[in-house]
Amino acid sequence: MATLYHVPLSPFCRKVRLVLGEKRIECELIEERYWEQDPDFLRRNPAAKVPVLKIDGKTMAESAPICEYLDEAYPEPSLMPQGVDARYEVRRLVSWFDDKFHHEVTANLLYERVNKKVMKAGYPDSKNIKSGAQRIKYHLDYMTWLLEHRRWLAGDNMTLADFAAAAHLSSLDYISDVDWHRSDTLKDWYAKIKSRPAFRSILADQVSGFPPPPHYADLDF
Amino acid sequence: MATLYHVPLSPFCRKVRLVLGEKRIECELIEERYWEQDPDFLRRNPAAKVPVLKIDGKTMAESAPICEYLDEAYPEPSLMPQGVDARYEVRRLVSWFDDKFHHEVTANLLYERVNKKVMKAGYPDSKNIKSGAQRIKYHLDYMTWLLEHRRWLAGDNMTLADFAAAAHLSSLDYISDVDWHRSDTLKDWYAKIKSRPAFRSILADQVSGFPPPPHYADLDF
Numbered sequence: 001m002a003t004l005y006h007v008p009l010s011p012f013c014r015k016v017r018l019v020l021g022e023k024r025i026e027c028e029l030i031e032e033r034y035w036e037q038d039p040d041f042l043r044r045n046p047a048a049k050v051p052v053l054k055i056d057g058k059t060m061a062e063s064a065p066i067c068e069y070l071d072e073a074y075p076e077p078s079l080m081p082q083g084v085d086a087r088y089e090v091r092r093l094v095s096w097f098d099d100k101f102h103h104e105v106t107a108n109l110l111y112e113r114v115n116k117k118v119m120k121a122g123y124p125d126s127k128n129i130k131s132g133a134q135r136i137k138y139h140l141d142y143m144t145w146l147l148e149h150r151r152w153l154a155g156d157n158m159t160l161a162d163f164a165a166a167a168h169l170s171s172l173d174y175i176s177d178v179d180w181h182r183s184d185t186l187k188d189w190y191a192k193i194k195s196r197p198a199f200r201s202i203l204a205d206q207v208s209g210f211p212p213p214p215h216y217a218d219l220d221f
Numbered sequence: 222m223a224t225l226y227h228v229p230l231s232p233f234c235r236k237v238r239l240v241l242g243e244k245r246i247e248c249e250l251i252e253e254r255y256w257e258q259d260p261d262f263l264r265r266n267p268a269a270k271v272p273v274l275k276i277d278g279k280t281m282a283e284s285a286p287i288c289e290y291l292d293e294a295y296p297e298p299s300l301m302p303q304g305v306d307a308r309y310e311v312r313r314l315v316s317w318f319d320d321k322f323h324h325e326v327t328a329n330l331l332y333e334r335v336n337k338k339v340m341k342a343g344y345p346d347s348k349n350i351k352s353g354a355q356r357i358k359y360h361l362d363y364m365t366w367l368l369e370h371r372r373w374l375a376g377d378n379m380t381l382a383d384f385a386a387a388a389h390l391s392s393l394d395y396i397s398d399v400d401w402h403r404s405d406t407l408k409d410w411y412a413k414i415k416s417r418p419a420f421r422s423i424l425a426d427q428v429s430g431f432p433p434p435p436h437y438a439d440l441d442f
Binding site: 058060061062064065066068069072073084085087088091092094095096099 | 279281282283285286287289290293294305306308309312313315316317320
């Protein structure tokens with residue numbers, strides 16, 4: 001049995017949860033309020049961040065290396081394609097969402113609206129929220145453009161890139177920050193990935209003080 | 222012939238240059254002042270950052286996916302180990318340097334001292350420089366601890382993890398921000414990697430207004 005130390009709305013933790021679920025790896029979830037700097041947690045991960053995964057007798061940190069490990073150690077079903085070009089494209093998109101999208105959108109919306117309150121780190125900055133609300137439009141359009149050329153974000157098969165993207169969008173959808181009217185193509189993609197069994201635990205998340213909107217867990221949203 | 226759009230002191234570009242050099246892939250270097258937002262460059266990479274690599278008829282961005290691509294498409298010499306645990310450890314350390322070390326050290330020292338001036342983005346913030354100078358000590362000690370247990374940072378062979386670390390340290394060494402007296406173990410590791418042919422172009426870099434110290438290019442530093 002694996003154990004994941006996580007925060008429910010963290011897109012990096014959600015990405016790992018989706019990969020664990022897709023590969024049917026049983027995993028106990030333990031919520032880790034890492035900003036409170038619990039000494040036990042710091043021993044598990046000196047970098048003091050989540051996700052931290054205990055699996056196969058090891059303790060692992062860093063979501064992208066964890067996901068590549070899971071895909072190599074538990075190859076069925078595969079979430080990485082075979083060819084070198086296709087593999088590059090998956091990794092490029094994982095970086096795109098976890099770096100650029102995270103910095104421009106997730107940090108400006110989710111962290112301002114939720115994390116600051118939960119972590120008692122001050123009030124939301126409306127300038128950042130405005131910037132995030134503006135920039136998510138370009139990202140949704142970019143995703144739509146990709147999905148008009150491919151069945152999934154990185155190619156013809158579902159990969160780690162789809163889970164990276166879905167992890168960010170699901171966290172933002174929890175606070176109603178994704179405009180699903182913007183693109184039917186994008187909505188269809190999200191409906192497909194949202195209906196996978198791996199998504200169930202994410203749709204059941206509840207953060208105290210932040211009830212999700214009714215459409216959040218609705219597969220027919 | 223490949224082409225790399227780069228900035229000489231960028232650790233992300235240096236990591237790619239080291240991998241290209243180690244694999245003996247001929248590559249033309251073009252300096253890209255990406256902060257000036259040249260429309261041609263923005264067409265090459267809408268994310269507006271370096272490195273951008275043109276190779277095998279493709280244009281690629283994001284240093285970690287580029288390096289994994291190069292290792293898969295040009296497998297000799299291999300810079301990734303075979304086992305899943307060892308591969309995880311390489312990726313964990315690449316993330317450690319490109320995320321945590323970059324944020325805590327490189328951004329506080331190199332970007333404050335050099336980038337701000339080159340990009341005409343204000344004056345160095347002494348608070349940040351002080352923080353970077355303090356934090357690099359912990360990182361050098363962590364590297365020393367790793368190297369007391371292993372021949373190279375991630376295990377018994379040289380990997381992408383060593384190049385990620387050497388890329389950051391070499392850029393900081395250019396501005397004399399690495400205290401090589403702190404650890405003979407670490408210095409021995411850097412001497413080994415510095416003497417590789419792949420390192421030559423990096424040791425020849427010159428940034429206008431910032432002459433390197435004499436020890437920078439000296440293999441017997």
